[in-house]
Amino acid sequence: MKITSLLRLLAIVILGFPTVTNAQTKWMNPMDSDEPYICGRAWNKEMGKSFNRLPDRFKATVSEKVWGNSTLTAGLTVRFATTSRNISVKYVCASQNFGTLNLSGIVHSGVDLYGKAKDGKLHWIANHMNWRHVGDTMTISFPDLTVPTTRGTEYTLYLPNYNGVKWLAVGVDSKSDFQFIHQSKERPIVVYGSSIIHGASPSRPGMSIPNIVSREMEYPLINLGFSGSAYMEPGIFDMLGEIDARLFVLDPIPNSVNLTEGEIISRAVAGVKKLRSLSKAPILLNECHPIPDSIFRANVAERYTRANKAFRQAYLQLKAAGINNLYYMHSNEINMNEDDMIEGTHPNDTGCRAYAEAYKRKIREILSKGEK
Structure with missing residues (x-):
């Protein structure tokens, strides 16, 4: 069968x-x-x-x-x-x-x-x-x-x-x-990302990363995770710019790892500049999670490390260009281990919890500086 x-x-x-x-x-x-x-x-x-x-x-x-x-x-x-x-x-x-x-x-x-x-x-x-x-x-x-x-x-x-x-x-x-x-009239946190943000792979809907963050921080949150599709195309940033957000979180690397380093840098730089022209809200760029099975799958871990470095380079270029209210989260801020994944690509319940805790820490840090 x-x-x-x-x-x-x-x-x-x-x-x-x-x-x-x-x-x-x-x-x-x-x-x-x-x-x-x-x-x-x-x-x-x-x-x-x-x-x-x-x-x-x-x-x-x-x-x-x-x-x-x-x-x-x-x-x-x-x-x-x-x-x-x-x-x-x-x-x-x-x-x-x-x-x-x-x-x-x-x-x-x-x-x-x-x-x-x-x-x-x-x-x-x-x-x-x-x-x-x-x-x-x-x-x-x-x-x-x-x-x-x-x-x-x-x-x-x-x-x-x-x-x-x-x-x-x-x-x-x-x-x-x-x-x-009705949903809250407060400005929402808006998260753009891959299947990990979309909702793979906890055991039930309430345990997805954005749902944990919204529920426990008591902020309205808009989940714009698109499974297998987070490639930072220009149309995405036009769409994001229509939202009166409290904070934008950009978490595309688990999919954008399939792009070249140059493509990651150019798309991230162009996209953030476009978004900043449309909104003054804080923007957080997130690296991909660390690869828990890197001992036996070092080749896979290397691809994500390369993509994270390119994303970091885009962030530095944006800062040098004077883009303000811009923040960055490193992969090592997500405390995941080998038991936190379902198949090596998506987090399970404990992995989603680890991811959500990293998000919450970073969001508190950003919003404590005062919203723009």
């Missing part, structure tokens, strides 16, 4: 476990508003009823791969408050393939729920395999919740990292109070 067929069969078997739902459930659609109740993206009102990350007009200005990745819901969330003790999420994915060899079915096509407790922090809510897949519709349930207060609880629902969503509804007890919450 082919691997893809086996994975599809396993998904059907696993997703066939019975789910727990309340017979008296009302279903609420986050698209039932002039401005969708979708958080984690720019151009939200322009997007209309779409769950994509970019408006249709960018299809003509970004690469085909970037556009394809923008139809995946990485980094998008739905926020709501309810008094319900039972919550279910019913949705239809754009693709019915639920995972690959380096992506679990949950991080690929599942949703992840967090609730705000009395301490004011978001805490993970496990689904304990309460899921059901019937036809093209997935239902994941969180029954019999221990609700912290009777006044209602705020929840954040993370959407799939590597699938698109055609339709989604949140189900709650029919007599409960319920209200969707």
Whole structure:
């Protein structure tokens, strides 16, 4: 049996476990508003009823791969408050393939729920395999919740990292109070990068690097990670320049390693100059993570070391050219080891945690200097 067929069969078997739902459930659609109740993206009102990350007009200005990745819901969330003790999420994915060899079915096509407790922090809510897949519709349930207060609880629902969503509804007890919450009006942190930023490969959506950073730093964040497609093309920087950001983070090297050193330097220099002409926000350039298996794969580590050096050279050229409010993070600031990767290319849960901690340290350092 082919691997893809086996994975599809396993998904059907696993997703066939019975789910727990309340017979008296009302279903609420986050698209039932002039401005969708979708958080984690720019151009939200322009997007209309779409769950994509970019408006249709960018299809003509970004690469085909970037556009394809923008139809995946990485980094998008739905926020709501309810008094319900039972919550279910019913949705239809754009693709019915639920995972690959380096992506679990949950991080690929599942949703992840967090609730705000009395301490004011978001805490993970496990689904304990309460899921059901019937036809093209997935239902994941969180029954019999221990609700912290009777006044209602705020929840954040993370959407799939590597699938698109055609339709989604949140189900709650029919007599409960319920209200969707619009995304924050604060200026966001905007992160552009590769599949590592896009959301590969923790076990579930809430554990991706941008989602950890946003949740724990309590800043709105826009995930513009495009798997296998972070090559710093001119159209990317025009797109970024439309966003009124608190901070831009550029993390393209895990893909741009495939460019020559000269291409890395020229694209990074031109891109940052373009972005600075459009925005005064701080810009952080991030090197690729250290390669944990460099002892037996020194040839792979050398390629990333070369690319990081080129990126560093671009940074120095930009500083020499007088580009201000520009920052840099070295690979050795990301404290990863051999057990932090899933296949040597993407971080697992502990690797994403290490990455996120490095991001948080650097972001605090930058923003503590005062926003421009």
